[in-house]
Amino acid sequence: MSDKNLVISIDAMGGDNSPGVVIEGLALAHKRNDKIRFLVYGDKEKVNAEMVKFPALRDVCEVFHTEESVKNEDKPSHVIRNRATSMYQAIEAVKLGKAQAVVSAGNTGALMAISKMVLKTIQKIHRPAIISIMPHENGRYVMLDLGANTECDGINLAEFALMGNIYAKCALNIDNPRVALMNIGAEEMKGKEAIHVAAHIIKNTHLNLNFIGYIEPHEIPRNKADVIVADGFSGNIALKSVEGTCHLMTHMIKKSIKESWMAKLGLPFMMGAVKKLKKTLDPRLYNGAMFVGLNGLSVKSHGGTDALGFSVAVENAAKLVAKDFVGSIRRELENVDLDEISQEAYYEVY
Amino acid sequence: MSDKNLVISIDAMGGDNSPGVVIEGLALAHKRNDKIRFLVYGDKEKVNAEMVKFPALRDVCEVFHTEESVKNEDKPSHVIRNRATSMYQAIEAVKLGKAQAVVSAGNTGALMAISKMVLKTIQKIHRPAIISIMPHENGRYVMLDLGANTECDGINLAEFALMGNIYAKCALNIDNPRVALMNIGAEEMKGKEAIHVAAHIIKNTHLNLNFIGYIEPHEIPRNKADVIVADGFSGNIALKSVEGTCHLMTHMIKKSIKESWMAKLGLPFMMGAVKKLKKTLDPRLYNGAMFVGLNGLSVKSHGGTDALGFSVAVENAAKLVAKDFVGSIRRELENVDLDEISQEAYYEVY
Numbered sequence: 001m002s003d004k005n006l007v008i009s010i011d012a013m014g015g016d017n018s019p020g021v022v023i024e025g026l027a028l029a030h031k032r033n034d035k036i037r038f039l040v041y042g043d044k045e046k047v048n049a050e051m052v053k054f055p056a057l058r059d060v061c062e063v064f065h066t067e068e069s070v071k072n073e074d075k076p077s078h079v080i081r082n083r084a085t086s087m088y089q090a091i092e093a094v095k096l097g098k099a100q101a102v103v104s105a106g107n108t109g110a111l112m113a114i115s116k117m118v119l120k121t122i123q124k125i126h127r128p129a130i131i132s133i134m135p136h137e138n139g140r141y142v143m144l145d146l147g148a149n150t151e152c153d154g155i156n157l158a159e160f161a162l163m164g165n166i167y168a169k170c171a172l173n174i175d176n177p178r179v180a181l182m183n184i185g186a187e188e189m190k191g192k193e194a195i196h197v198a199a200h201i202i203k204n205t206h207l208n209l210n211f212i213g214y215i216e217p218h219e220i221p222r223n224k225a226d227v228i229v230a231d232g233f234s235g236n237i238a239l240k241s242v243e244g245t246c247h248l249m250t251h252m253i254k255k256s257i258k259e260s261w262m263a264k265l266g267l268p269f270m271m272g273a274v275k276k277l278k279k280t281l282d283p284r285l286y287n288g289a290m291f292v293g294l295n296g297l298s299v300k301s302h303g304g305t306d307a308l309g310f311s312v313a314v315e316n317a318a319k320l321v322a323k324d325f326v327g328s329i330r331r332e333l334e335n336v337d338l339d340e341i342s343q344e345a346y347y348e349v350y
Numbered sequence: 351m352s353d354k355n356l357v358i359s360i361d362a363m364g365g366d367n368s369p370g371v372v373i374e375g376l377a378l379a380h381k382r383n384d385k386i387r388f389l390v391y392g393d394k395e396k397v398n399a400e401m402v403k404f405p406a407l408r409d410v411c412e413v414f415h416t417e418e419s420v421k422n423e424d425k426p427s428h429v430i431r432n433r434a435t436s437m438y439q440a441i442e443a444v445k446l447g448k449a450q451a452v453v454s455a456g457n458t459g460a461l462m463a464i465s466k467m468v469l470k471t472i473q474k475i476h477r478p479a480i481i482s483i484m485p486h487e488n489g490r491y492v493m494l495d496l497g498a499n500t501e502c503d504g505i506n507l508a509e510f511a512l513m514g515n516i517y518a519k520c521a522l523n524i525d526n527p528r529v530a531l532m533n534i535g536a537e538e539m540k541g542k543e544a545i546h547v548a549a550h551i552i553k554n555t556h557l558n559l560n561f562i563g564y565i566e567p568h569e570i571p572r573n574k575a576d577v578i579v580a581d582g583f584s585g586n587i588a589l590k591s592v593e594g595t596c597h598l599m600t601h602m603i604k605k606s607i608k609e610s611w612m613a614k615l616g617l618p619f620m621m622g623a624v625k626k627l628k629k630t631l632d633p634r635l636y637n638g639a640m641f642v643g644l645n646g647l648s649v650k651s652h653g654g655t656d657a658l659g660f661s662v663a664v665e666n667a668a669k670l671v672a673k674d675f676v677g678s679i680r681r682e683l684e685n686v687d688l689d690e691i692s693q694e695a696y697y698e699v700y
Contacts, residue, residue: 137601147534150542184497184586192500192583217590221598233542234587236534240567241591248571249599249631251487256627263623269616270607277606281599 006035008317009090009099012042013069014106015303015310019043022105023050025301025310027057029318032311034060036318039093041066041086064089070106072303076113087111091118094296101297101317103288105310108300112148115291115298122326124333127152128293129160129232130300131167133286133316134242136221142168143220145232146239146289152231154197155338157181161202163292163329164227165209170323171316177226180215182234190214194231201341207332217241246281288313290320293329297321356385358667359440359449362392363419364456365653365660369397372455375651375660376411377404379668382661384410386668389443391416391436414439420456422653426463437461441468444646451647451667453638455660458650462498465641465648472676474683477502478643479510479582480650481517483636483666484592486571492518493570495582496589496639502581504547505692507531511552513642513679514577515559520673521666527576530565532584540564544581551691557682567591596631638663640670643679647671 010026012019019042026038037060040047044065051057066086070079082088087106093099095118104111112130121128129145144160144167145152152160161179168177181198183191188199191214202211215225217238230238257263279285283302287309291298297320301313360376362369369392376388387410390397394415401407416436420429432438437456443449445468454461462480471478479495494510494517495502502510511529518527531548533541538549541564552561565575567588580588607613629635633652637659641648647670651663 135598137598150534182587184500184583184590217587218594218597220591221594221601233534234584237532237567237584237587238591240534241570241588242595244568244571245592245595246599247568248485248487249596251571252627252630256623256630257620260623260626262619262621266616266619270613270620273606273610273613276610277602280602280606 005100006318006321007037007039007099008314008321009039009041009093009102010314011087011090011102011104011106012040012047013066013086014104014111015301015305016105018105019047020050021305021307021310023047023054023057024307025314026061027054028307028311029314030056030060033315033318036060036314038062039064039090039099041090041093042069043086070110072107074107074110076109079107079110080113080117088114088118091115091298094298095119100321101299103299103301103310103314103317105301105303105305111298111300112291115294119294119296119298121293122295122329122333124336124338125159125163125293125329127156127159128291129163130289131164131292132239132289133171135281135286136223138223140172141220141226141228142171143228143230143235143239144292145230145235147232147236148291149232151233152194154194154201157194157198157229157231158201158205158338159293161198161209161211161227161229162207162332164229165207166325166328166332167290167292167320168226170320170325170328172226174226176210178212178224179209179227179229180212180225182217182220182228182230182238183214184216186214186216198229201338204344205336205338205341207336284309285312288316290316292325294326296326355450356668356671357387357389357449358664358671359389359391359443359452360664361437361440361452361454361456362390362397363416363436364454364461365651365655366455368455369393370400371655371657371660373397373400373404373407374657375664377407378657378661379664380406380410383665383668386410386664388412389414389440389449391440391443392419393436420460422457424457424460426459429457429460430463430467438464438468441465441648444648445469450671451649453649453651453660453664453667455651455653455655461648461650462641465644469644469646469648471643472645472679472683474686474688475509475513475643475679477506477509478641479513480639481514481642482589482639483521485631485636486573488573490522491570491576491578492521493578493580493585493589494642495580495585497582497586498641499582501583502544504544504551505688507544507548507579507581508551508555508688508692509643511548511559511561511577511579512557512682514579515557516675516678516682517640517642517670518576520670520675520678522576524576526560528562528574529559529577529579530562530575532567532570532578532580532588533564534566536564536566547692548579551688554694555686555688555691557686634659635662638666640666642675646676
């Protein structure tokens with residue numbers, strides 16, 4: 001795909017400080033990659049009021065007025081019936097082939113529901129999943145599903161492995177990603193039935209995954225695997241546990257420094273190291289969870305992020321488009337019948 | 351129960367540096383609480399060689415020779431048939447009423463299997479669970495199940511809530527613990543069926559739990575609840591995610607300090623604060639996961655802990671015995687028929 005056709009549709013009205021943060025985010029993304037063009041959906045008056053601050057955007061943005069926007073409290077069942085929202089219109093642009101990816105900082109449930117209904121699941125994929133990039137001790141890995149599917153069977157997990165593998169290749173430039181199933185033990189019969197079945201499917205397909213077996217969550221940060229596969233419930237629990245522990249440790253460190261005048265004296269010496277650390281773990285640099293498994297890319301930016309965070313989500317989307325992520329999944333599935341293999345797997349495992 | 355009868359049986363041969371660490375741990379526990387008496391099971395020669403280092407132990411320990419011990423690689427199905435091991439003998443002492451609790455740093459699966467078979471599950475409790483104390487930003491909470499039951503239904507979770515509530519009262523001295531079910535969202539219909547059923551059972555029993563609803567893992571460290579209830583798979587995932595994140599952050603902090611000569615200069619000023627922080631989060635202070643739901647207390651010390659860690663597990667066991675933890679569960683269950691309530695719950699939820 002030539003860079004000239006790199007078009008991303010933007011829901012300008014999603015997130016806490018829209019459309020201001022969104023438009024500033026586009027300006028930042030444009031500064032780093034001027035090949036991306038944007039179709040911007042939202043309240044034209046408000047959007048234009050922000051656009052004038054960034055003259056460079058004029059040539060790469062086309063603004064489309066929408067009367068409505070999805071609210072945080074809106075139910076998915078409600079929003080899928082309202083085509084007038086900026087989110088719906090931005091997603092539909094991908095379906096109509098006008099854009100190759102959509103980015104929104106709006107309501108996650110709504111984005112997921114509309115994306116699924118409008119873009120539809122890739123043939124042979126049973127369930128789309130949420131994937132994101134995360135930091136380990138000397139690099140990055142990807143993890144899915146982070147919450148789209150509360151219950152998953154073996155074939156779902158195997159499909160996540162397949163998609164995660166391609167995602168790691170495209171987004172992290174890893175040639176032969178190490179793929180692991182998250183589990184509560186390393187031994188073959190530990191954990192849940194669905195995980196055993198998934199392991200069997202993965203080992204017996206022609207997917208040629210670099211499958212390294214099970215991984216326990218405490219091993220994940222130690223650079224043991226590049227793709228972590230989990231059901232949406234466990235994946236979400238792990239993600240939020242990481243978030244909680246980061247909060248706890250930061251809180252504890254601040255508290256112990258506050259309570260020591262000696263430590264306060266030493267603080268100025270530490271500022272450089274602290275800044276560098278903050279930069280490595282900056283959640284904005286990992287912004288942009290993606291729904292994978294759909295005919296088109298749908299990217300969820302964190303609702304509370306700033307312009308830098310939004311620009312990272314946009315650039316991540318552009319990268320995946322440029323590497324033809326969706327096409328790669330389709331090609332990978334051409335010669336594989338996971339349904340058939342999964343039938344066998346259930347016989348083998350039980 | 352009078353302190354005179356506080357007897358704990360000890361598997362002296364479990365853990366990485368047994369029996370040395372175990373015996374030194376008993377000496378530490380004895381120094382802080384000289385009311386506890388110990389029945390020590392293990393290789394008499396090796397045990398006595400360690401005992402001579404701590405003359406104070408002579409009056410409170412009785413040593414019983416065992417020919418064998420459970421190895422880390424032993425399968426639970428194998429160890430439950432071998433009554434000659436120090437672990438089996440120590441557990442049996444509780445069954446025979448010679449001790450009120452058993453502490454072992456040995457193989458978790460073996461300890462669980464033998465404890466369950468020998469001590470048996472409390473009447474009306476369907477499944478025992480693993481519980482442990484964890485730190486939040488200004489105190490401690492308890493969490494269960496941490497891995498005994500991969501799959502749990504609503505009634506299992508409700509029973510965990512009941513037992514966790516009593517545990518928090520006994521071990522953390524909290525009068526009216528806030529009990530929460532771990533879930534991936536706060537809304538009523540989020541997450542799994544078993545969680546919805548458990549919520550319904552808890553709300554409709556006469557258990558009088560201070561039930562505060564669902565809690566997401568990132569909220570746990572913010573002192574929102576005192577008892578976190580989860581199935582063994584999710585609980586184990588959360589626990590190990592916390593462990594992994596602690597490792598990641600510590601690693602990142604050390605690395606960023608190492609790479610900055612300024613930070614190295616400031617380091618001496620920080621040592622007091624670092625020491626204090628390490629003390630708050632010291633895993634040894636949270637040592638001693640317990641199997642709850644059995645007719646007797648069975649405590650698992652971390653296999654790699656030192657004498658301090660082992661002594662904490664012993665003291666924790668002594669505390670629970672002194673407060674008649676097992677008796678409290680039995681009394682709580684006297685007037686409750688969870689099975690009946692759970693039948694109703696399934697009708698209500700679906």
